[in-house]
Amino acid sequence: MSRPERRPALLRRLGFGRRRSLVAALLVLAGCSYGFSGGGFPPEIRTVAVLPFENLTPDPTLTSEINDAVREAVEGRLGLRQVGENNADAIVTGTVRRYDPDLPVAFTGDPNSNQVSVTRRLVQISVDVEVRERVADKVVWTRQGMMVEGEYETGREREGRQKALEKLIINIVDGVQSQW
Secondary structure, eight states: OOOOOOSOHHHHHSOHHHHHHHHHHHHHHTTOOOOOTTTTSOTTOOEEEEOOOEEOSSOTHHHHHHHHHHHHHHHHTTOOEEOOGGGOSEEEEEEEEEEEEEEEEEEEEETTTTEEEEEEEEEEEEEEEEEEETTTTEEEEEEEEEEEEEEEETTOHHHHHHHHHHHHHHHHHHHHHTTO
């Protein structure tokens, strides 16, 4: 015996995504003041300067990719506004310590020919990051030797690198937010 549907007819006809949109719209119309302003920082920190990360690896493009990702994260996910170093409430600095783009992690083999093929590889990036309150000159958050990885199919290193960068950003944002 089946249970009768208890939701109103309108909600039954809407898909899950549309129901979510409807709820969001109702919250906005109701004047809900929930927001993400300021992220995980104290209220006095509203602006940030992300300085170029020092790069100790042989890959020169890594610095700009990490800096771009960190800038986007502090603006979009933490709600801080980008400004110059002398006007910033907080300054983000870092060092890229290690970059290994080609670690084999999965193999297939043919026992008849003794041939082994690498099917999956791993990108590893090790980074030190520090967020410092500029005026008080105190460390707000720091992490040394943060290791992130991104697995990819052989020949698709770019995907692995992107996965590792996404994990780096998640670690930074979660770390900063865990302080408050």
